[in-house]
Amino acid sequence: MFTLYVEGISIVSSKVLEKSYEINLSEHDVNEILSISKRSDLFKLLVHSLCPSIYGHELIKAGLLLAIFGGTERVNGMRNSSHVLIVGDPGLGKSQMLISASNISPRGIYVGANTTTAAGLTVTLTKDSNRNEWALEAGALVLSDQGVCCIDEFDKMKYHTSLLEAMEQQSISIAKSGIVTTVPARSTILAAANPKGGHYNKSKSTKANLNMDSALLSRFDLVFVLLDKPDHEMDKFLSEQVISFHNSGKRNFSFQQKWKNNQINFNRQDSALESLDNFSDDVPLIDRLKIKSEAYIEPLSSSMLRKYISYAKKYVHPRLSPLAKSRLKEFYLEMRHSKSEETPVTTRQLESLIRLAEARAKLALRDVVCLEDCNDVIEIVNFCKANLDQKPNTNSKSGKKPNSKSAEIKLFLAEIQTLAQQNPGSEFSYQQLFQIAQELNLQKIDDFNAFIETLNYQGYLLKRNNKMYKVITV
Missing domain, CATH: 1.10.8 (Helicase, Ruva Protein; domain 3)
Known part of the structure; x- marks a missing residue:
């Protein structure tokens, strides 16, 4: 009977080795990277190189790219990674963008929150049956240290609180079975979530749509909302785009020319699309990132984009x-x-x-x-x-206006509680409450003074001196 063992000749700390996001670059790679960086349409090129199979969503792709590049590393312990959350209706390409982001990152991991656990994301303890000792096993956030961790189906995750420390302090602390330690988790989190109920309800806040704690939501640097708005012309041309991409592997820009010739209003001026791609005070970023109808940009390959990101992060x-x-x-x-x-x-x-x-x-x-x-x-x-910050339009003619007194009361309570949460400790005068009711166009409440007194009696409002009211948040 022989026992296998490993004999160590020397020990070198991994911290002195090359960082995880660094890739060995040849002289040809460096020259190509520098050549790409001199292009006037650089930002547009990189944006359209991220998940080119998904048309549009330029600002969302730009936000994902900025998170992948990250900020400047600091010695004072402040994090340099940005976190991004994409929430919206299903079928709009959220998962594809996350998969593409993990592929172009020098150290990227893609996981589904519905098939993982809190320990699978952070760290877990395992016991060696032969040596009767406990050992740490790294989860997705630790494995993606100094890289990107893409979490899909974020709304299905049960233990959001396990991410709080990793997102802000960039580390994970554990104290179990006699092991007390802290492991680095300097990871950028890119997450995608579907709203509660399947589709995004614009009459509710993002927090209510996701059923997510505000402490976790505030840790995301960018929160994008994707809405599936039916548009016959847009859907028609997008179907051409999808079919063309599946047939040839490249985008078909002829449909954009048709769109322009037919003078379909896309809520942007055509002159803005014809302007230069470089910085301009007169042209918004969204228009600078749009591909002109007669132009075609060959996207960078995933390997080349990965090298470009690695070079930027290192130098x-x-x-x-x-x-x-x-x-x-x-x-x-x-x-x-x-x-x-x-x-x-x-x-x-x-x-x-x-x-x-x-x-x-x-x-x-x-x-x-x-x-x-x-x-x-x-x-x-x-x-x-x-x-x-979208709020329901109570004056619309589409039947969205509350049609009962109880619905108007719920709408009023939701509005004042939202305002109270945004301004903790604030109080409202009677006139301010009356103005809020007018803005909401409440028509079923006849005696507003009696209505306020009823809310005070029922505990929704706390009456102070001089007719000042404090909202009791729930």
């Missing part, structure tokens, strides 16, 4: 310019004073803006974050905010 470490600092600070203060936010704005959002702006400069292999980088990031953030 490019951007710093904020004075103009960039001023612009990000200005936008952050605007968000702080805005009352349309679904989640409270804290310094976490400012740190997120800095990381995304650094990633935008790193994408172009620049060592300085310029004003245009900040403007691109702000447009992406505003795109997310516009979808998250």
